[in-house]
Each structure stands twice: as C-alpha cells, then as structure tokens.
Amino acid sequence: MSFVGRRLVQLVPVAVGVTIVVFFMIHLIPGDPARTILGIHATPRAINELHAEWGLNRPLASQYWLFLDRLLHGNLGQSLIYGGPAATLIVQRLPATLWLIAYATVLAIAISVPLAMIAATRRNAIRDQVVRAVPLFGLGMPPFWVGFLLIYAFGIKFRVFPVGGYGIGIGGHLKSMFLPSLTVAVALSPVVIRSLRASMLSVLGADYITTARSKGVPGRRLFIRHVLRNAVIPAITVLGINIGFLIGNTVVIENVFAIPGIGQLMINSIFQRDFPVVQGVTMVFAVMVVLVNLLADMTYASLDPRVSFDR
C-alpha cells in the first residue's frame, strides 16, 4: 500500500475515537442532559422532544449509532438557539478561523526562522543567549493577555491597527487580522524557535556542511542553500505537531478580538448552552487537526528524499 493509503487507514480508529468522545460529551452532563441543557423552566414537552431527537430513551449503543448515522449525512444536529442546522452555522464561520490559522502560521514562521538562525549561527554568543531566553518568558505568557497588550499598544496608544472584527476584502482581512494573528504567532513562536534552533545546530554539525565549508562555499550561501533547506523540514514537523496548540489558541484569540470564527461560535454557544453547536465545533476542530497532521506528514515525505515509508 502507498504511504498515503496506509496513513489514511491509520486515521480510521482516530476518527471513530473522535466521534465517541464528542458523542459522550452530553453524557458527562450531571443529571438528565435534556433538562440541564434546556434549563429549569423548560416545559416537559420540550424535554420530551429533545429526548426523542437525540434518542435519549434508547440504549447507549443505539444512541451512538443514531449520532453516527446523522454525522455521516453531514448532520451535526440542530442548533437549540438559532433553530437551523449546526453545520450551516459552522460553515458560515469557518473562513475567518481558517484565515486566522493561515495568517498566524505565516507570522510564526516569519518570527521564528530569523530568530533561530540568529541563535544557531553564533552558538552561545550573546545573541544566542537572548534568543534562548525567549521561550523562558514566552511560554508563561497567557495568549489572551498578549492580545490585550497588543490591543493596548497598537490599537489604543498608537492607532495603527483595528482591534476587532474580520475586515472586508483581502486587504481588510490582512489589516484587521494582523493583531490577532500576531498574538497567536507569539504564543506559538517559543516552541518553534526552540526546536528550529536545535535542528539547525544539528544540520550545522553534519558532514556535508563541513564538506561545503572546506570547498569554500561562502557563509551566506552555505546557510541558505545547505542549512536552511534542511532545517525547513523539521520546522514543518514542529508546526504539524503544534497545530493543535495553534488551533486551540485561535479559540481564545477570536474571542479577544471579536473575530466571527468558529472559536467565537463555540464560546457563544457555551454561554447559550447550545449543545449541538458546541459538539459540532469540537468535532470540526478535531477534523482540522487530523487533516493538518496528514498534510504535514505528506509534505515531509515529499520534501525529504531520505525519508522512506516502506517499512
């Protein structure tokens, strides 16, 4: 079987597991889920209707089957607040979230790669020490707090960037989403810088670098053609591994900057106790992580000729 095929087969148990977790979320609610979700003022009729819709009177296995059957037909359930299908709400909100993720990834690379290069090229010099201190401070910064600091600095003190919303058109998105994307990128950078620095150092110690040096390849060219190209591959892997962290942070940051994405939808739905939407968004986030990981693996395989997947 091809690498892609095998990788897809591996996804099956994960996909089943994800649906089980999302399904069981309503059963973690203490007491009768329908009564808790609809609130104490709910009429018995409304409660009965929800029981019927979710099959809460049936055995657990049968309930799960119902849930899975609907899911396979693209039905994530009905929103209890908006009335329409949860899937529609999610699809409407998805573009803003995807923008934020992509923009933040680009900014994270733009921050991390130069800093890691600065550190790795002069090992243990002062500039290396400074870059290595970044994770010590960066890892402890709550991302939403960084968002507030950026809002204060660039939105209130110096009115350079808008501090909320999604913007109109590509130019508008680029401008409105700059601060939120920067916030997510700042949260991600310490991890990426740390890994990139280590991988660049190991590349710099490799035999082919010594060979290139002895041939007299000039420093800048050596770094770009030989070191950077080989250090990009681990960078992709690091980004792939941390995509869950990145996506999780977008949930928080969308709420700080009032971006109409699915993260904001999730938190709003939590406050409105709109359970099917919370379930749906959770599921979509998991699908995103799984797909990005798949993509990262495939990019990794195609970029690095040394990687052979014929195990």
Add this chain to the structure above:
Amino acid sequence: MTLSGGSLFGAGGSALTELAPVPAERSAQPRRANWYRQPALMAGLVITLILVGLALAAPLLTSYNPIGQNLNATLQGPSAHHLLGTDQFGRDTFTRLLYGARVDLRVGFIAVLFPFCLGTILGSLAGYFGGWVDLVIMRMVDVVVAFPFYVLLIALVFVLGPGEKSIYIAITIVGWVSYARLIRAEILVAKRQEYVLAAQSGGLSNLRIMGRHLLPNVITQAIVYAMSDIVQDILAIVTLGYFGLGIPPPTAEWGSMINDGQNFLSTHWQLTTIPGLAVVVVGLGLSLIGDGLADLLRPGQS
C-alpha cells in the same frame, strides 16, 4: 521536553549577567552535577519559592480582604494605601494578586499530579507489555491528541460545570497523553537493558520490575516535563478564568482579574497587565527549574 543545552542564565534571574562557558551538548567532559551549582535550577527555585512564600504569607503582607469591596475607592491608581491601585469594586489589586497566587499556584500544582500519575502508569503499561495493550493505549492517545488542547479543555469544563473539580478532571483527560508518550518511549529503550533482562530471568514479577527497576530510571524525563506542564496548567486555569469557566467569582484569581481589567484597558491598563506579569514570572521560574533539571539529569553527566 526541553531542547536547550546547558542553560547558563545568571543566578540573579537575569539572562545575561553570567555567560559561563558550557561544554557542548554531547561532549564527554565529565562534570560533577551538584544541584546547587546549576545556575538555572537555582534561579528557578529562588523565583518559585519566593512566589510560593508570597502566596502563603498573603494575610501577613496585606491587611485588605481580597473580596472586600469599597465603592468609595474604585479604580484608583497606585498609592501608599493601595500599592497597585484598586479595581472597579475598590478591591486592592496587590491583595488580590497575592491571594490569586494562592489559588492559581495551588490549582496548578495539584492539577499536574493526576495526569502525571495516569500518564506514567498507562505509558509504562504500553511500553512494557507492548502488543494489544500498547495498541489500545496509543490509539487512545491519538484520539486525545486529535483535539486541540484548549478546545477539549473548554468543552469538558463546560460540560462538567465550572469549578475546581471540573478543572482537575478536564486537565487529567487532556494532559495524560504527553506523559504516556514520554514514559512509553523511555520504557521501550530501558526494557532491553541488561538489568531488566536480569530481573526478568530472576523471576521477579512484572509489577515489581516496572515499579522498582524501570520506573526510577525513566521517571526523570516525566518530572522535567511536569515543570513546563505546570506552566501550561496555570495558563489553562487563567484562560478558563478569562472565559468565566474557571474558579467562580468573587474569588481572587489571575485570569478573572485580567478579564475584569479588560473593560478598563484604555484608562487603567495596569489592571490587565499586572496579573499577566505574575503568570509570566511563574512561567519563568518553573521553566528555569525544568531546564536546570534537564541539564542535571542528562545522562553522561554523572
């Protein structure tokens, strides 16, 4: 996991005061690893102990009540009476910061224990027995990892209802996977070592081999990771507090303090900034301990 090499940040907590030469990562230079000679570890311990001390001594350091409102003195700037000013209910920010440390540090330190134990046990079982035990446990890991950390955490706390107990349960469900992966990888290597083979051929029970022989040799990695994990947990608690899903108000907690300050960002930025700085300092202390421990425990430096 820390990837940095011999950390050499000065003992004063400043990163640049002392640039002592360190041996390269894989150099065979033997060095007596006296823990008190490890600047990063010492700096981290000092920072963390000072923070814990401040939290414990909170009632001695301030005479205000962290939840006592004084509507005649709202939103004041720093003064002799209120070192860091007051919030919109006239509560003393410095007092709330100290009492907030009690909550955030306590919950953070306790929250790390459950995933640490669960992950270590499951990771040991997976690594030691292999086969279908390994398969089942690692598929569970795959499923948990498929969810973004904050998404699953927020969803679980929402479902379980706000409060400390929900935070512990949610962090355990989400957090055990890192320990399981780490310990499993270590056990896979360690179980082929001769001392384990000797113990097996000596007829010791699997439980005894795992508990008395393997675990002491592999647990160090998990302890190092736990240091950065406490930081993650405190960040999670603070973030939940920001969403109003964490420790319920009016308890002083850094996340809800940042959230309260949000509305006054343009006029009273210190209300938002100061609690966040407290989190950063906690993160710095624990990261330094983690880095120092990693250096200290790195094999080859007996």
